[in-house]
Amino acid sequence: MRRSKRLVLLSKFLSDNPNRIFTLKFFGEKYDAAKSSISEDLNIIKDAFLEGGEGVLETIPGAAGGVRFRIKRPPEEIENFLSELCDLLSDRSRIIPGGYLYTTDIIFSPEYASRIGEIFAQIFVEKEPTCVLTVETKGIPLALMTAKALGVPLAVARRDNRVTEGPSVNISYVSGSSQRIQNMALPTRALSKNARVLIVDDFMKGGGTARGMIELVRQFGAEVVGVAVLMGTALPEEKLVKNYVSLIVLEKIDPEQGIIRLKPIELAVKN
Amino acid sequence: MRRSKRLVLLSKFLSDNPNRIFTLKFFGEKYDAAKSSISEDLNIIKDAFLEGGEGVLETIPGAAGGVRFRIKRPPEEIENFLSELCDLLSDRSRIIPGGYLYTTDIIFSPEYASRIGEIFAQIFVEKEPTCVLTVETKGIPLALMTAKALGVPLAVARRDNRVTEGPSVNISYVSGSSQRIQNMALPTRALSKNARVLIVDDFMKGGGTARGMIELVRQFGAEVVGVAVLMGTALPEEKLVKNYVSLIVLEKIDPEQGIIRLKPIELAVKN
Numbered sequence: 001m002r003r004s005k006r007l008v009l010l011s012k013f014l015s016d017n018p019n020r021i022f023t024l025k026f027f028g029e030k031y032d033a034a035k036s037s038i039s040e041d042l043n044i045i046k047d048a049f050l051e052g053g054e055g056v057l058e059t060i061p062g063a064a065g066g067v068r069f070r071i072k073r074p075p076e077e078i079e080n081f082l083s084e085l086c087d088l089l090s091d092r093s094r095i096i097p098g099g100y101l102y103t104t105d106i107i108f109s110p111e112y113a114s115r116i117g118e119i120f121a122q123i124f125v126e127k128e129p130t131c132v133l134t135v136e137t138k139g140i141p142l143a144l145m146t147a148k149a150l151g152v153p154l155a156v157a158r159r160d161n162r163v164t165e166g167p168s169v170n171i172s173y174v175s176g177s178s179q180r181i182q183n184m185a186l187p188t189r190a191l192s193k194n195a196r197v198l199i200v201d202d203f204m205k206g207g208g209t210a211r212g213m214i215e216l217v218r219q220f221g222a223e224v225v226g227v228a229v230l231m232g233t234a235l236p237e238e239k240l241v242k243n244y245v246s247l248i249v250l251e252k253i254d255p256e257q258g259i260i261r262l263k264p265i266e267l268a269v270k271n
Numbered sequence: 272m273r274r275s276k277r278l279v280l281l282s283k284f285l286s287d288n289p290n291r292i293f294t295l296k297f298f299g300e301k302y303d304a305a306k307s308s309i310s311e312d313l314n315i316i317k318d319a320f321l322e323g324g325e326g327v328l329e330t331i332p333g334a335a336g337g338v339r340f341r342i343k344r345p346p347e348e349i350e351n352f353l354s355e356l357c358d359l360l361s362d363r364s365r366i367i368p369g370g371y372l373y374t375t376d377i378i379f380s381p382e383y384a385s386r387i388g389e390i391f392a393q394i395f396v397e398k399e400p401t402c403v404l405t406v407e408t409k410g411i412p413l414a415l416m417t418a419k420a421l422g423v424p425l426a427v428a429r430r431d432n433r434v435t436e437g438p439s440v441n442i443s444y445v446s447g448s449s450q451r452i453q454n455m456a457l458p459t460r461a462l463s464k465n466a467r468v469l470i471v472d473d474f475m476k477g478g479g480t481a482r483g484m485i486e487l488v489r490q491f492g493a494e495v496v497g498v499a500v501l502m503g504t505a506l507p508e509e510k511l512v513k514n515y516v517s518l519i520v521l522e523k524i525d526p527e528q529g530i531i532r533l534k535p536i537e538l539a540v541k542n
Binding site for chain 1: 272274275276277278279280282283286287315316318319320322323325367368369371373375376379380381382384385407408411412415416418419422424425426427429434435436437458460461
């Protein structure tokens with residue numbers, strides 16, 4: 001296979017499998033080429049991904065070593081994307097009676113969900129999560145795309161216990177905003193004891209749901225390495241979760257006057 | 272930018288945005304290159320994607336024309352993947368008390384969900400779906416990845432009506448297997464009247480849920496262009512849905528004897 005074709009297929013493969021380590025030997029066999037040729041290919045790809053703002057191709061030394069592609073976009077690009085998202089979400093036609101904001105089309109859009117998941121992954125990759133956890137329903141697309149970008153599995157807690165998923169760990173928690181008691185269940189086989197869990201959700205107000213997920217992870221004896229939400233409300237300032245990253249802050253929503261005020265986080269600081 | 276770098280970034284871009292049309296002008300501006308150079312790049316990528324079994328890069332003529340990457344894997348490769356999946360799912364430790372099969376880890380795995388979604392997309396792309404529809408919860412990862420592979424949005428019906436999503440169309444339907452009456456709701460803004468809808472779900476037994484989704488689509492005045500499920504039971508043979516594609520047939524599950532019998536579909540025929 002000629003170099004140009006290998007470059008195309010290698011680029012696609014690395015892009016499809018972010019944050020996972022592959023050996024030169026693996027690629028050599030896959031593309032029927034000498035390790036030295038693959039090594040040269042990877043140098044070209046490394047420069048291109050860097051120059052194109054896609055991410056970094058890292059060389060991991062040692063016996064378990066190889067190369068790994070990590071998505072890493074320039075902070076300005078992410079901030080621009082979040083600003084656009086804020087503009088899109090500030091359209092007053094999105095106000096739902098009761099003072100809610102319609103975000104479903106964004107969250108269920110594969111394109112937006114991918115980009116948001118990649119941002120979460122980029123922010124938390126250094127914490128080395130081995131699993132992403134969310135709770136049904138609207139958190140799932142973002143959490144799935146985050147897990148994809150991190151190259152790790154996804155676990156989804158259910159609002160009620162499902163007979164089709166076997167034994168589960170169940171918890172009750174108080175929703176931070178509505179003060180109602182809610183349930184959450186996760187199959188016992190969904191999470192291992194030594195998991196490093198990144199919690200992902202679409203929205204946070206009081207933080208009760210995220211707190212519930214933290215409690216659920218503790219019941220498995222696993223560790224929470226981060227909490228990421230797409231949108232968090234400015235108020236209440238004190239949430240039930242201390243450390244979390246919210247890409248967008250919902251500062252105000254006024255159904256009467258048709259005002260929505262959103263602010264993207266500044267990533268140059270966070271990153 | 273040198274050709275080799277353009278090849279890397281173009282390959283990644285096309286791979287990240289399947290089934291969407293982009294003009295040479297767009298790429299020329301994006302990578303600061305002459306249209307003739309981009310055209311040569313695309314020819315190399317076309318050959319590589321074809322040779323690597325990734326898919327086809329099509330040239331669409333006319334005013335709205337350009338190039339489009341469609342995922343198209345060799346039928347044998349898909350059949351091998353489905354055979355592996357059947358082996359994985361036939362492990363008797365997956366039998367849940369009550370005679371269910373634990374599939375959650377597969378469905379929520381970004382890697383498996385991607386591959387399954389890409390297969391659904393490949394099978395139905397000629398029907399030109401403009402939207403993918405599923406119902407919460409386990410259908411979501413597969414449906415999202417199908418929508419991503421088709422470059423179209425996803426709509427998710429909820430089991431109950433959510434105040435946070437505004438006005439919705441609600442239907443009641445009878446579950447084919449349990450004969451219970453169930454509800455399904457979809458926000459009115461989630462689906463347009465001229466949508467061509469591909470319905471995706473993880474599992475089908477009696478077909479009641481899929482039938483419910485078909486009814487929901489009709490209420491919007493839209494059209495169903497296909498029904499795709501990962502796993503369908505062999506019995507009952509007569510389902511409430513006439514035309515559907517099931518990648519895996521669950522022929523038998525016997526909790527007492529620990530027997531699971533699964534069969535992948537033959538794609539050489541279907542494709």
